[in-house]
Amino acid sequence: MSEQVDVVVVGGGAAGLSAAVTLARARRSVLVVDDGTPRNSSAAGVHGVLGQEGVPPLVLLERGRAELAGYGGSVLAGPVVAARRADGGFLVTLADRTSLQARRLLVATGLADELPDVPGLRERWGHDVLHCPYCHGWEVRDQPIGVLGTSERSVHQALLFRQWSDDVVLLQHTAPDPTPQEAERLAARGVRVVPGRVVEVLVSDGRLSGVRLESGEVVARSALTVMPRFAARLDGLTGLGLTAVPHETGVGQHIASDLIGASSVPGVWVAGNATDPMAQVTSAMAAGTRAAAALNWDLISEETDGAVTAAAR
The missing domain is CATH 3.50.50.60 (FAD/NAD(P)-binding domain)
Known part of the structure; x- marks a missing residue:
């Protein structure tokens, strides 16, 4: 043709x-x-x-x-x-x-x-693994949100999602340590920084339930955000x-x-x-x-x- x-x-x-x-x-x-x-x-x-x-x-x-x-x-x-x-x-x-x-x-x-190579992350992409608060922030409002740190932009993302929930943690993963000024700003907004690499996204009853760190610690979350x-x-x-x-x-x-x-x-x-x-x-x-x-x-x-x-x- x-x-x-x-x-x-x-x-x-x-x-x-x-x-x-x-x-x-x-x-x-x-x-x-x-x-x-x-x-x-x-x-x-x-x-x-x-x-x-x-x-x-x-x-x-x-x-x-x-x-x-x-x-x-x-x-x-x-x-x-x-x-x-x-x-x-x-x-x-x-x-x-x-x-x-x-x-x-x-x-x-x-x-x-292009997402981080974390088991279980891709499968939840677009559902309860998100990146844009203006597209999906309302849908995860007031939920425990984890920000998967991958770069220096992760602090910005954590502060941004704090607008939609007062329970936000920054999972440091591969992101650099926050600067003293960034740490001050995160603390002032009640955003906790969790050190350590994320090795698995956990799912329960068909929904995201948290992440497992390299140390074995489980951080319970119902939504995860990441900047691809x-x-x-x-x-x-x-x-x-x-x-x-x-x-x-x-x-x-x-x-x-x-x-x-x-x-x-x-x-x-x-x-x-x-x-x-x-x-x-x-x-x-x-x-x-x-x-x-x-x-x-x-x-x-x-x-x-x-x-x-x-x-x-």
Whole structure:
């Protein structure tokens, strides 16, 4: 199968679908390619989305795909295995050998959460192992919360989650010792620092019940927070010349872009967590819409230049 469209959007999450709907409403032929592995699929609900509070992530995406179809856009399931510049545009190849030709590309592949290697941690990720208080803090309010220390940012995370519970402990794990000033601030807010490495996440009756330290001590907790390292997903896209670079906040790597989503590769835009690791669903949606508008104007400019040249002949 081979198809040619104005824009191929790689990634069918909040950013990608918002971009695709905007482009379809601008009367662009647009096709979304999605591998079916949304980052937030394990979460019970999406929060902070006005009018959609608590909607399950997959339901939100289903609604987005239906909206896109209503404007003539479509979604292809499957991973991208190769992408390159070809014939003045781009050629995208899927795992089933489907070939897509596009004048422009929008990358909204999101990111991968690289978690500490602690047995039991990954299995609870998105349930009672969390990282974003604005996404899930309300759901664990007033519960005993443990902050798994992995870096100097862990003190910040502990103080942040203290807003949602007065029972917060900082499990030092691999984080450096708090500075005297940090220790003072933690103590003032009643956050206890527990030294020692965490070697296991404990579960009872299907829910997180605590952690076991290397010493054998068990620290009872009903929620655990951790700051993962974020890595932009570039599977199949390296042929475009896109590269992941360190993010300025030190949280991992992203695909650099300007304020409207243009990447360093002409004709390729980026939106959502792939370029902004800290973006929540609402900001990812906004970024997709903004990038789509800029991309559409780029196409308009190209078409207008062509019309001017044709008229002068």
